[in-house]
Structures are given as C-alpha cells and as structure tokens.
Amino acid sequence: MGSPARRIDTLQTVELAEGMEIHLRTAGPFLRFMAFLLDCLVKLIAFGILNLLVVIFMPLLGGNVTEAFRLLSGFVIWWFYDVLFEVSPWGATIGKRVLGLRVVDEAGGGIRLGPSMIRNFIRLMEVFLPFVPLIIFFNPRFQRLGDLAAGTLVVYSRPRIDPVIPGPPPLEKVPVNITLSREEEAAILSFRYRSGGWSEARRMELANHLAKLTGEVGPKGVSRVMGMAHWLEEQR
Amino acid sequence: MNRQEFENKNAQEWQKFELQLSTSESGKKSLDGEKLPSRFRKICYDLSLAQYRMFGHRVCDQLNGLAIRGYRQIHRKRGAFGEGALRFALRTFPQAFRREWKLFAVVSMVFWLPFFAMWWSADQEIEWVQALLGADGMASIEGMYGKDADSVEFLRQEHGSNFMMFAHYINNNVGIDFRLFAGGIFFGIGTLFFLIYNGLYFGAVVGYVGYAGEPELLWRFVAGHSSFELLGMLVVGMAGLKMGFALLAPGQLSRGDALTRAGRDGLPLLIGGACMTALAAVVEGFWSAEPFPTNVKYTVGIAFWVLHALYFIFVGRGLRAA
Numbered sequence: 001m002g003s004p005a006r007r008i009d010t011l012q013t014v015e016l017a018e019g020m021e022i023h024l025r026t027a028g029p030f031l032r033f034m035a036f037l038l039d040c041l042v043k044l045i046a047f048g049i050l051n052l053l054v055v056i057f058m059p060l061l062g063g064n065v066t067e068a069f070r071l072l073s074g075f076v077i078w079w080f081y082d083v084l085f086e087v088s089p090w091g092a093t094i095g096k097r098v099l100g101l102r103v104v105d106e107a108g109g110g111i112r113l114g115p116s117m118i119r120n121f122i123r124l125m126e127v128f129l130p131f132v133p134l135i136i137f138f139n140p141r142f143q144r145l146g147d148l149a150a151g152t153l154v155v156y157s158r159p160r161i162d163p164v165i166p167g168p169p170p171l172e173k174v175p176v177n178i179t180l181s182r183e184e185e186a187a188i189l190s191f192r193y194r195s196g197g198w199s200e201a202r203r204m205e206l207a208n209h210l211a212k213l214t215g216e217v218g219p220k221g222v223s224r225v226m227g228m229a230h231w232l233e234e235q236r
Numbered sequence: 237m238n239r240q241e242f243e244n245k246n247a248q249e250w251q252k253f254e255l256q257l258s259t260s261e262s263g264k265k266s267l268d269g270e271k272l273p274s275r276f277r278k279i280c281y282d283l284s285l286a287q288y289r290m291f292g293h294r295v296c297d298q299l300n301g302l303a304i305r306g307y308r309q310i311h312r313k314r315g316a317f318g319e320g321a322l323r324f325a326l327r328t329f330p331q332a333f334r335r336e337w338k339l340f341a342v343v344s345m346v347f348w349l350p351f352f353a354m355w356w357s358a359d360q361e362i363e364w365v366q367a368l369l370g371a372d373g374m375a376s377i378e379g380m381y382g383k384d385a386d387s388v389e390f391l392r393q394e395h396g397s398n399f400m401m402f403a404h405y406i407n408n409n410v411g412i413d414f415r416l417f418a419g420g421i422f423f424g425i426g427t428l429f430f431l432i433y434n435g436l437y438f439g440a441v442v443g444y445v446g447y448a449g450e451p452e453l454l455w456r457f458v459a460g461h462s463s464f465e466l467l468g469m470l471v472v473g474m475a476g477l478k479m480g481f482a483l484l485a486p487g488q489l490s491r492g493d494a495l496t497r498a499g500r501d502g503l504p505l506l507i508g509g510a511c512m513t514a515l516a517a518v519v520e521g522f523w524s525a526e527p528f529p530t531n532v533k534y535t536v537g538i539a540f541w542v543l544h545a546l547y548f549i550f551v552g553r554g555l556r557a558a
Binding site: 107114 | 238239261263280281283284287290292293294300301303304307308311396397399400402403404406407410411414415417418419421422426479492495496498499500503506507
C-alpha cells in the first residue's frame with residue numbers, strides 16, 4: 001500500500017493491492033467529537049440500565065452473585081463497548097453510526113479486535129489531558145494518537161455522490177488550441193457538469209479566470225468554456 | 237470510447253455487482269458468490285480506466301464507492317476463532333515476547349526495584365510503608381493477614397463470594413493492565429508511573445505483613461496466581477513502553493509511523509498479557525482461597541512460575557513467524 005499523498009484534502013488516496021487507487025473521505029474533528037458525546041450518552045444509559053437490573057435481581061440471586069454480574073458487565077461496557085461495535089459488521093459505535101461514520105484500517109477495510117482495542121484504550125488516556133486530542137488538527141488524515149497507534153482512520157461510511165447539474169447545453173464546439181494537462185481538462189469538464197447549480201454571476205466569475213484561454217469575459221466567456229467542454233468530450 | 241459509451245456498455249455489470257454487494261453485506265448467501273472476485277476485478281479495472289481517462293467525477297465517484305465496498309467484502313478478515321487463538325498462544329505471543337526481551341528486562345527492573353526497596357525499608361524504618369498504605373490500607377491488610385485475622389479461606393465460604401471476587405479481579409486488574417498500556421502514549425511516562433507505583437505498593441504490603449501480620453497467610457494466598465498476575469502486568473507494560481520508546485526515539489521513521497509500528501508489534505503483548513491477568517483472576521477467585529495445605533499451595537505456585545518460564549523460552553521457537 002502506497003503512503004498517501006501529503007496534501008490538504010478531505011479525500012485520501014490509497015493504493016490497494018489490486019493496483020487501483022481509491023479515495024477515502026476522512027471525517028473531521030467536529031463530527032467525531034459529536035459521535036464521542038453520543039457514545040458517552042449511550043454508555044451512561046447502559047450503566048443506568050445495569051444498575052436498574054442489579055436492583056431488580058438482587059433479592060433473587062443474592063448479593064454476591066449480583067455484584068459479580070454488575071462488575072463484569074461494567075467492565076465490558078467501560079472497556080469494550082466501542083471495541084465490540086467497531087469490530088461488528090457496522091464498523092462503528094452507535095454514535096458514529098448515527099452520524100454516518102465508520103472506522104477503517106489504512107486501506108479502507110474493516111478493523112479487527114486488536115487495533116480497535118488500541119485506539120479505544122488510548123482514548124481513555126487522551127481525554128485525561130484535554131489538549132492531547134487537539135493533535136487531530138495537525139494531522140492531514142485527522143488521526144488522533146489512538147488512530148496513529150492502531151493504524152486506523154475514521155471515514156464517512158457512504159461515498160458521497162455529487163449531484164450532476166449540467167448547465168444549459170452548449171451551442172457550439174470550441175476547439176482548444178493549446179495542450180491541457182489532465183487536471184485542467186477535468187476542471188473544464190466538471191465546470192460543464194456542475195454549472196447548473198450556480199448562479200450566472202458565479203459562472204462568469206469562474207469563467208473569467210480562463211479569460212486568457214477563451215479570449216472573452218462575461219457571459220460570452222461562459223459559453224466559450226461550455227463549448228470547450230463539449231469539444232473535449234466529443235473528442236474522445 | 238467516450239464516457240457515454242463507457243457507461244452504456246458497463247452499467248449493467250456495475251448494477252449486478254452492486255446488487256450482489258448488498259446481498260453479501262446483509263449477510264445472506266448469494267447464488268453467484270463465486271462471481272464476486274471477478275466482478276470486483278472488473279470494477280477495479282473500470283475505475284482505473286475512468287480515472288485515467290477522466291470520465292468525470294460522477295462515474296469515478298460511483299466506481300470508487302463500489303470498489304471500497306467490494307474491497308471490504310473480499311478482504312473480510314475472519315478466520316476460525318479457535319485456530320486463531322491456538323496460533324496466537326502457541327506461536328505469536330511467545331515469539332513477540334522473545335523479540336522484545338530487552339523491554340522485559342527494563343519493565344522487570346522498573347517493577348522489582350521499588351518492590352524490594354519497599355520491602356527492605358520495612359525492616360529498617362516502617363514509616364515509609366505506613367505512609368504509603370495509609371490507615372485504611374493497613375487496617376484492611378491486618379483484617380486479611382493479621383495475627384488474629386479470619387483467614388481468607390474462612391471469609392470466602394459465603395455463597396457466591398468466589399465468583400464475586402473473580403469478577404472484582406477481572407474488573408480491577410485487567411483494567412489496570414489496560415491503563416498501563418494506554419499510559420505509554422505519554423512518552424511511556426504513564427506506564428512507568430503505574431509500574432513503579434504497583435512495585436512500591438506490593439512491596440509495602442509484603443513489608444507490612446512481615447511487620448504486623450502473619451506472612452504465611454499472605455504467601456499461601458498469593459502463591460498460586462502470582463506468576464500469572466505479575467508477569468501479565470509486566471508483559472502489558474512492555475507493550476506500553478514500546479509505544480513510549482517509539483515516540484521518544486522514532487529512528488528513521490516519522491513519529492506517527494513509528495507509533496503505528498510500535499502499536500502493531502506490541503499488540504500481541506497487550507492481548508497476551510491481558511489474557512494472563514484474566515487467568516490470574518480465575519486462579520485468584522477459585523483456587524487461591526481454597527483451604528489446602530500450605531505446601532500444596534507453594535508447590536502449585538512454583539510449578540506455575542516454572543511453566544511460565546518454559547512457555548516464554550521454548551514455545552513456538554523455530555517455527556516460522558506467524
């Protein structure tokens with residue numbers, strides 16, 4: 001697996017053993033903090049239910065046995081709530097699931113017991129010194145210390161499909177008479193397929209950046225760029 | 237071939253793959269399961285092609301999503317649980333221990349030096365021990381191992397108390413192990429702190445029982461589970477310190493990469509050590525307080541120590557690293 005490019009982007013490029021590249025969308029600190037708060041709430045409720053059950057079963061099973069079950073269940077909730085949910089097919093705790101997040105390894109696959117234990121146990125230490133989790137802001141993949149030690153990422157569980165809102169169909173094909181790099185070609189093409197969602201002023205603003213290439217500004221520039229996109233696409 | 241042709245040609249195949257993924261993700265058995273890998277390869281190929289020819293982000297995003305889901309299904313990491321556990325116990329864990337023997341030397345020093353220092357200080361000047369244990373600690377030790385205490389064996393005759401103590405030891409001791417490990421993230425300081433503190437505390441208990449109580453009561457209680465518990469704690473400490481050292485001296489790697497590697501290499505130690513501590517809780521809960529003759533208890537305790545030494549030195553030696 002190649003190491004991901006060091007750039008500031010919400011997309012992380014990962015090369016898989018199959019020889020292809022996929023893009024993972026890593027989740028930012030805000031959503032992850034919200035998921036953390038939700039999970040705290042869930043754990044709190046779980047402990048509440050546990051104590052209720054203890055009160056109910058105390059007369060039936062006797063003090064010692066009930067206490068033993070309370071201790072064992074408390075141990076499982078405290079240390080393994082996150083772990084058990086993360087290794088399940090969900091790949092996420094309840095909080096993360098609600099917010100559409102998922103924990104994956106660095107290749108985007110589900111995580112196993114060991115790495116999940118590492119990342120969750122270390123979190124209990126990280127919240128101990130509240131400035132430590134802030135290193136998440138300095139990591140291009142939004143990894144906290146536990147994620148680094150476990151080699152995991154938190155990503156959006158569903159890939160986002162951008163809506164395609166093409167602008168009005170171009171009237172003419174405008175040949176491009178210089179050689180464009182692949183990224184530049186892609187930019188022109190996606191201008192066509194996204195411009196339907198923008199105001200006329202925004203389209204002109206963007207097309208004016210290409211004034212040198214199109215030789216026009218304003219509405220005429222826009223239709224030139226659309227024509228170029230049309231030409232580029234037909235060429236293939 | 238332009239984007240439109242590309243999509244028209246392949247859309248049906250993609251749809252089939254997506255349908256199959258949904259079936260497979262929901263855990264059902266699909267009829268054409270054997271076709272999943274070849275369809276996945278096709279998706280990989282299409283994605284690469286679409287990215288290279290820049291067929292626009294809509295096609296690429298769609299294929300990217302399918303590829304991620306397909307990867308998750310194909311590379312599901314599930315093996316038979318029993319086989320995995322056996323391989324871990326007979327190969328991975330002892331091999332990892334031997335690989336990190338230097339760390340074992342370090343954690344042993346860090347634990348045993350304070351232990352013996354505290355024990356020794358009880359003979360010279362008991363105030364250090366008294367200061368560390370506090371009034372409550374001393375009272376509870378005298379209650380268990382004092383000259384005229386009801387022995388632990390006697391206290392444990394109440395219904396369910398063995399089970400209760402087992403649960404208590406799991407909750408308390410395995411929890412300490414996990415904190416010990418996680419404390420390594422602060423450049424190893426957390427791990428060192430817990431190790432030294434436990435060394436001092438255990439040393440103080442032994443010293444105080446020698447001073448004010450009946451040492452034989454203590455030794456016959458702890459003999460059985462001591463090897464599991466102490467070695468388990470030290471092994472987990474190794475995993476914690478490994479992270480600490482990786483952060484302090486990452487060598488050629490970046491600190492992040494060094495930490496990832498230390499986490500991966502230390503993982504068998506964390507899991508193995510925690511399992512040992514859980515076994516200690518079983519022994520401590522159901523054997524240590526049973527009323528058997530002192531000699532039997534000592535013999536069993538020594539046998540466990542010898543078995544541990546044999547296990548860590550010899551098991552899995554010469555086998556290919558798992």
